[in-house]
Amino acid sequence: GAVVSQHPSRVICKSGTSVKIECRSLDFQATTMFWYRQFPKQSLMLMATSNEGSKATYEQGVEKDKFLINHASLTLSTLTVTSAHPEDSSFYICSARWQYNSPLHFGNGTRLTVT
């Protein structure tokens, strides 16, 4: 149980375009999902906390107008990287808990390359 699915696994886009990443909890309802970013050989940095039915909470230094998060249902959160630039190239990973105080489970991640 507690499977988190993320799509796509890889995406290459041109500078200036937008990319949408989906994160789904397959066998549980997730009122809260978390979006992390990981640059090569670095740790996971939290970008934002996605709350179902309300606005996401962004970490300091993360542009909310650039990284749009929508959590329209209890099983789906989306991250849209708008007007992507090469410096946005990274590994984006979503995560969710299946219940209060339970372990965090991660999606497979999306490797974004902006050319």
Place this chain on the structure above:
Amino acid sequence: GENVEQHPSTLSVQEGDSAVIKCTYSDSASNYFPWYKQELGKRPQLIIDIRSNVGEKKDQRIAVTLNKTAKHFSLHITETQPEDSAVYFCAASSRPASKLTFGTGTRLQVTL
């Protein structure tokens, strides 16, 4: 906010030896401390976790210890095997169901 420091950044051990990775945290309100293993290009996988009401937890070759007073916790892997080679991350949560703050990671290399 929470700050988690992790050492060492790289660790090389011979197969069969033990490996120890240490983390410290800053927020005394933190009460949940998981450890994740991440292989190259893949998702982090939870390998063990401990809550603040427990001082030690063991699962086969893996154990975690927690010292709340000193605000540090450690991962112990015994009888290491080549498949243990990966990057290990510690993390801390400042309150139940809250976001996790990750350490900087330890690249473990188990050599034959």
